[in-house]
Amino acid sequence: MAALSFLSLPLPSKTSIAASYSSNPPLPGRKLRAAVIGGGPAGSSAAEALASGGVETFLFERSPSNAKPCGGAIPLCMLAEFQIPNHLIDRHVTRMKIFSPSNLAVDFGKTLLPHEFIAMLRREVLDSFLRSRAESSGAELISGLVTDLKVPTITGAPYVVDYVVGGSRRELAVDVVVGADGANSRVAKSIRAGDYTCAIAFQERIRLPDEKMKYYENLAEMYIGNDVSPDFYGWVFPKCDHVAVGTGTVRAKQEIKVYQRGIRERVKPKINGGKVIKVEAHPIPEHPRPVRIRGRVALVGDAAGYVTKCSGEGIYFAAKSGRMCGEAIVRASDGGERMVDERDLKREYLKEWDAKYVSTFRFLDLLQKVFYGSNAAREALVELCGDEYVQRMTFESYLYKKLADGNRWEDAKMLVNSIGSLMRCKIIGEKMEALTL
Numbered sequence: 001m002a003a004l005s006f007l008s009l010p011l012p013s014k015t016s017i018a019a020s021y022s023s024n025p026p027l028p029g030r031k032l033r034a035a036v037i038g039g040g041p042a043g044s045s046a047a048e049a050l051a052s053g054g055v056e057t058f059l060f061e062r063s064p065s066n067a068k069p070c071g072g073a074i075p076l077c078m079l080a081e082f083q084i085p086n087h088l089i090d091r092h093v094t095r096m097k098i099f100s101p102s103n104l105a106v107d108f109g110k111t112l113l114p115h116e117f118i119a120m121l122r123r124e125v126l127d128s129f130l131r132s133r134a135e136s137s138g139a140e141l142i143s144g145l146v147t148d149l150k151v152p153t154i155t156g157a158p159y160v161v162d163y164v165v166g167g168s169r170r171e172l173a174v175d176v177v178v179g180a181d182g183a184n185s186r187v188a189k190s191i192r193a194g195d196y197t198c199a200i201a202f203q204e205r206i207r208l209p210d211e212k213m214k215y216y217e218n219l220a221e222m223y224i225g226n227d228v229s230p231d232f233y234g235w236v237f238p239k240c241d242h243v244a245v246g247t248g249t250v251r252a253k254q255e256i257k258v259y260q261r262g263i264r265e266r267v268k269p270k271i272n273g274g275k276v277i278k279v280e281a282h283p284i285p286e287h288p289r290p291v292r293i294r295g296r297v298a299l300v301g302d303a304a305g306y307v308t309k310c311s312g313e314g315i316y317f318a319a320k321s322g323r324m325c326g327e328a329i330v331r332a333s334d335g336g337e338r339m340v341d342e343r344d345l346k347r348e349y350l351k352e353w354d355a356k357y358v359s360t361f362r363f364l365d366l367l368q369k370v371f372y373g374s375n376a377a378r379e380a381l382v383e384l385c386g387d388e389y390v391q392r393m394t395f396e397s398y399l400y401k402k403l404a405d406g407n408r409w410e411d412a413k414m415l416v417n418s419i420g421s422l423m424r425c426k427i428i429g430e431k432m433e434a435l436t437l
């Protein structure tokens with residue numbers, strides 16, 4: 001989902017660790033063999049990097065024609081970095097409105113430059129494009145359900161992937177495994193990677209009459225308040241011929257349908273007459289798993305737990321972690337010529353990932369705790385979002401995933417304003433609560 005992440009500033013990219021590749025022996029007369037389980041953005045990006053780098057790659061996807069339940073908002077930098085063609089984009093969102101619990105609206109795209117936008121895609125379109133590209137790079141796509149991953153008990157012995165294809169059971173022996181099989185990851189269970197807390201997100205795709213769709217042409221909306229979620233936000237995202245209306249929660253998963261009614265109620269006049277064409281729900285991980293690498297198995301994307309709090313953004317981080325992991329294996333194996341081990345994966349993938357993104361994830365976690373905790377704090381958040389400096393910092397760090405050039409004086413002002421808004425809204429919030437008692 002689109003970021004609400006001012007100050008979500010990743011650390012400047014660290015200079016790559018000097019190449020200290022695997023000292024493992026060369027593979028006799030064959031290439032390193034990798035299985036990538038899951039063909040979403042994480043898996044396809046990992047498979048593309050592995051196959052292009054000379055590793056024999058198998059990409060497993062249980063349902064290539066399916067659509068992952070998702071808002072489908074991606075940052076601008078992903079288009080260039082992952083060479084996503086313009087024709088895949090349903091909508092170029094240049095305007096955003098954020099609605100406070102009391103329904104005060106703030107326009108949140110005022111600082112966007114003429115070429116800047118949030119890209120809205122349908123996941124079925126994006127995922128099949130990324131999978132095809134992995135295939136063109138040399139990965140073999142297997143349209144099958146992986147039912148088990150057998151972990152070897154002898155060092156250096158292969159991992160065995162059990163899978164079902166067209167009703168028949170098969171197995172494949174591989175040297176290394178990338179678990180990109182999403183929030184309910186079977187690979188994570190096989191390597192005893194431990195659990196993470198999940199939110200549940202619910203979304204309806206609603207086809208609107210033409211005149212109502214026109215309103216959402218280049219506009220996305222976010223709604224916050226106890227009526228739409230106790231700890232997240234509700235959204236209306238425009239797609240090719242419909243809008244995606246949804247919400248999420250960690251704290252009260254069994255109440256998700258109540259919150260979905262809440263967001264529908266808030267947008268009622270704008271979606272009246274619309275026809276629900278799809279209803280979907282899926283877990284969203286809240287933090288990384290305790291273990292992300294064990295032996296020669298690495299987890300990426302949702303399987304690893306790479307979704308930011310506060311914004312619920314995971315597509316870019318899935319594709320990025322998949323690519324980083326694939327490239328790490330290529331480096332460590334000398335282009336598929338040598339075996340890799342756990343230390344190689346930790347050094348070449350995990351260390352690099354953590355250095356680049358841990359602070360961003362922690363910061364957004366803190367923001368969620370401060371601003372989504374009560375209706376009073378949410379009012380303060382919306383008030384702050386009206387500030388042009390806050391908007392510029394938020395969009396720059398969301399769209400480009402890199403350090404936005406701050407201004408010390410403006411930063412100090414923003415801090416004072418944040419505290420001021422929180423204090424003011426707490427008082428306002430307490431007064432409102434007293435009035436409603």
Ligand SMILES: Cc1cc2nc3c(=O)[nH]c(=O)nc-3n(C[C@H](O)[C@H](O)[C@H](O)COP(=O)(O)OP(=O)(O)OC[C@H]3O[C@@H](n4cnc5c(N)ncnc54)[C@H](O)[C@@H]3O)c2cc1C
Binds near residue numbers: 281318
């Ligand atoms: C309702 C909702 C809205 C969201 N909106 C946004 C948004 O607007 N922007 C954003 O950035 N993020 C959003 N997210 C988060 C985003 O969807 C995920 O972070 C992202 O999809 C993670 O990609 P992935 O490749 O790691 O996993 P997934 O996209 O979940 O892909 C996993 C793939 O593995 C396959 N698979 C699973 N098990 C097996 C198996 N045993 N055998 C074979 N294949 C298997 C699945 O079929 C699937 O294709 C949203 C999430 C939800 C639930």
